[in-house]
Amino acid sequence: MVTDLNSNYTSPAGKEFSFASARFAGINPSSKVLDLGCGYGDASCNLAAEFRCKVTAVDISTENIAYARQMAVERNVSHLINFVNADLTTLDYSETPFELILMEGGILSFITRRKGLSVASSWLGRGGWVSFSDLILLTEQIPDEILNIFEHDRFDYENEQSYRNLLDETGFDIHFMSLVPPSGWDNYYAHMARRLEDSSGFFADKQIKMAFHKEIDVFYRLEAYRYIGYLFCIARKKTKL
Numbered sequence: 357m358v359t360d361l362n363s364n365y366t367s368p369a370g371k372e373f374s375f376a377s378a379r380f381a382g383i384n385p386s387s388k389v390l391d392l393g394c395g396y397g398d399a400s401c402n403l404a405a406e407f408r409c410k411v412t413a414v415d416i417s418t419e420n421i422a423y424a425r426q427m428a429v430e431r432n433v434s435h436l437i438n439f440v441n442a443d444l445t446t447l448d449y450s451e452t453p454f455e456l457i458l459m460e461g462g463i464l465s466f467i468t469r470r471k472g473l474s475v476a477s478s479w480l481g482r483g484g485w486v487s488f489s490d491l492i493l494l495t496e497q498i499p500d501e502i503l504n505i506f507e508h509d510r511f512d513y514e515n516e517q518s519y520r521n522l523l524d525e526t527g528f529d530i531h532f533m534s535l536v537p538p539s540g541w542d543n544y545y546a547h548m549a550r551r552l553e554d555s556s557g558f559f560a561d562k563q564i565k566m567a568f569h570k571e572i573d574v575f576y577r578l579e580a581y582r583y584i585g586y587l588f589c590i591a592r593k594k595t596k597l
């Protein structure tokens with residue numbers, strides 16, 4: 357069921373999850389939020405519009421940052437968001453910590469999870485919050501076609517228990533953890549299907565169109581949601597006594 361036809365998230369969690377993260381973290385107009393791998397900027401714009409907080413939004417893709425900037429202008433929140441076009445692994449915000457760091461859409465799998473969580477911890481103030489969404493394996497017996505389409509060879513996905521262990525080891529207490537509901541996947545793929553109509557930019561490329569067509573086909577035909585899930589988590593940096 358598609359519940360958000362206007363979603364510009366390129367991941368299955370979406371707006372409600374970004375809002376939940378900000379509510380847990382008590383985000384308000386004096387707060388500073390960091391959105392790592394901001395993509396088209398939906399989460400940054402949603403938080404700036406709803407909470408009037410200051411957001412720093414980082415993405416390695418010049419095209420995504422340009423799109424996100426334009427969206428912020430259209431939504432009248434451009435004065436609240438500082439867009440940074442950079443590889444986040446080259447940045448250091450430890451001297452100017454944040455209250456909440458968003459890592460939505462598998463960015464932890466892109467930059468390696470232990471390192472990503474450790475870096476996030478060092479960029480958070482005392483008792484700061486992190487929220488992330490990422491693909492996980494739900495069972496050990498998974499059809500190869502599904503593992504291949506989500507590039508398990510490359511990303512070596514966690515399961516819920518191993519992610520819980522990782523959060524504990526990197527100094528976080530979990531306050532909320534759940535799988536994204538089916539509508540989250542439907543909103544994501546509805547957005548991707550819309551983008552496959554693009555005649556310029558990333559989704560205009562024939563190989564990209566074919567890859568996403570194939571992913572959507574495998575996901576629904578093999579009922580991939582029975583084997584893989586999208587884990588959403590809100591966690592707080594442990595405070596040392």
Ligand SMILES: C[S@@+](CC[C@H](N)C(=O)[O-])C[C@H]1O[C@@H](n2cnc3c(N)ncnc32)[C@H](O)[C@@H]1O
Nearest residue numbers: 365366367393394395415416417443444460461
């Ligand atoms: C799957 S998208 C998720 C985008 C957004 N967070 C969302 O949920 O809609 C992952 C994003 O991470 C960005 N990205 C990947 N590696 C990165 C890196 N090393 N530094 C900054 N951004 C990166 C990509 O360009 C892409 O926009």
